[in-house]
Amino acid sequence: MSIFDQKIDAARLGKVAVLMGGDSAEREISLLSGNGVLKALRSRGVDAQGWDTGERPLAQLASEKIDRCFIALHGRHGEDGTVQGALELLGIPYTGPGVMASAIAMDKTMAKRIWRFEGLPTPDWRLVTSAAGVAQAFAALGAPMIVKPVREGSTLGLTKVLSADQCAEAYRLAASHDPEVLCEQFIDGDETTCALVGQGQGARALPLIRIVAPQGNYDFQNKYFTDVVRYDCPSGLPAEEEAAIQQLSLAAYRTLACRGWARTDIMVRATDRKPFLLEINTSPGMTGHSLVPMAARACGVAYEDLCLAILAGASLDAWQGRGGRT
Template sequence: MSSQFGKVGVLFGGRSAEREVSKMSGNGVVQALQHRGIDAHLFDTGERSLAELAAEKFDRVFIALHGRYGEDGTMQGALEQMHIPYTGPGVMASAIAMDKVMSKRVWQSAGLPTPRFVVLNAAEASSEQLHQLPDALGLPLMLKAPHEGSTIGISKVVSVDAIQSGFDLCAKYDETVLAEEFISGRELTVPVLGRGSKAYALPIVEIRAPEGNYDYQNKYFTDDTQYLCPAPLDDALTQKIQALAVQAYNALDCRGWARVDFMLRTVDNEPLLLEINTSPGMTGHSLVPMSAKATGISYEEICNTILESATLDLHPTKNWTSV
């Protein structure tokens, strides 16, 4: 019943570099929820204060924010303080997942495969350090701003001469630059829902972008990118990748929903973890709704399922007394 949710806030917009994408996601989600009779309202965290958010007295919120100040644990922490249940992973999981370096380190410690990488300080990295990257990672290689999403602040470097310009681009967005081994292969993504032993993967989506360039423009504003769902993989490989997605999700203690991105390496058909998105896009081009549709779940239904999972890390303790 739609009344079980009470008054629902759909947090969107925000202040990150992904603000425009978040606005598209939020508008889609609020329309879907309202169409199901849910008392849902948009709330732009980039234009309105936390005091205004508290004053709205939402019973729960759907986080449709992307990037910093919404997907990185900061908003989740504020919602914990206000005791407003929210969709997606909690404070710690959101913060780690938003940091590509930290998520890779956690996956490494759990024995999960991820491309080789080097971490550089954007302000202090020397020219010598930059020119040593091909020795460590080979060419081409990837340079990434580890706290951004939607392929913002990412460069594929094909020659030594291009390293400095790629590094400078990343440094505009982040204090840290992640240099990563380039993986030649197929680009895959896997939505995961649930929590712990009950977490499960939806169908795999394969992304085939023009010239292999799945950038911001090809993600959201063109129809040139091909999406194959379910991805054309044999059953054994499909199950292996879906199981790895769930392992990666649980290693970061995610809950609710997220989307795990992979490269399937051409030379040996091995999947390698790239990153995890804990508040994935919900636009007309987005991949979670596409994957859900492949199992017969509509856009409205997946929004409802995600909203149902809204919770808190720390539930208010009754009769609290200080010690």
């Protein structure tokens, strides 16, 4: 049974904190996501309050007798296992993947290593820590090449390198966000994303979204603050191709032991229609431009019901018999 098929009694979810804001480079987007989620949960009768982790200590969650948390934090100290670990210690169930899955997914190179070990396709890459390393990666991978921080989201610090003379500036920009920099082979083709909900073999892939950005420039500004990007949902891809991408997304999700929800980003190479995993987002955006709510709407699930279903699935890594809350 899908998480959307369950009847949810809002009163039984208890007192809820929607964690938002924080101190990452994605703070403003997180506040937009969190306030959207907060409004949605309250509209469904949930006793929810906003909790800006950049202003209020997590330790106060216990004294406030919070029963569960909806994590609407993006980026570091919210999507990387740190908040998840704190909530494990406090015994407060939370939405989304657990500590290990969150930490691995946030580290793009670690996720790619695991996917490649498991035989899942992902573009070739190099991990570098200097401008010279970017130049060496460019010589090996060729043009175009994507340069981005290892642990960052929303395309922050990303450069599409077309020539060797761009390598130093691309490194400088990426390294301003993270000392470790990922140089990745560029895949020319359709940009797609797949939302996933649930756990283990019960996880479900939502309808695929094809992203069509001006000149392929799906950057931070175009993601959140313009209407120039076209989102095709239904994707318009052949049914068998969409099904194959959904299965690849589920495999990526399960391989990292994700639960609750997440969203994969996948490029489909134009020359042979082979899909490649780029990354997985374990606390996806929930703004007016966000993609998981768009995919949910495509299968008849309203934003408010999506938020409620994700919240109802809040859980802990810890075995409950050791003292964690249920």
